Amino acid sequence: MSTQNTEAINTLKGMFPSVDPEVCEAVFEANQANLEQSINALLSMSDPNYKSEENIPAQTESGPNTSEQIKRDEELARSLAAEADSKFLFL
Known part of the structure; x- marks a missing residue:
């Protein structure tokens, strides 16, 4: 440390x-x-009476951009899983 x-x-x-x-x-x-x-x-x-002065920002990104990102993430995850599976088969 x-x-x-x-x-x-x-x-x-x-x-x-x-x-x-x-x-x-x-x-x-x-x-x-x-x-x-x-x-x-x-x-x-x-302190049970403490209230943080920081405001948590609302999520501003939504709609098609978010769902597109999720689709791309899913595709990447599938691709990485397939790659890992193919490497495992050759060991």
Whole structure:
């Protein structure tokens, strides 16, 4: 673990002394080492009155673009599966 991550985890432990230190570390890891997101997560866990100031953006992409992407993803998945199957048969 980097020094910066260790310092961030120590900051979380200092800010949330009532939270188990292992929980602070797990939250930090779950939030991909993002201190601000970890603080928000720990606040929401430890303070029942906490409301995040961040607004979750609504999904803006929909309609034909999304369904086309799903079709392309499915085709790619089938292609990769067929390739993997053919390689397995030759082993």
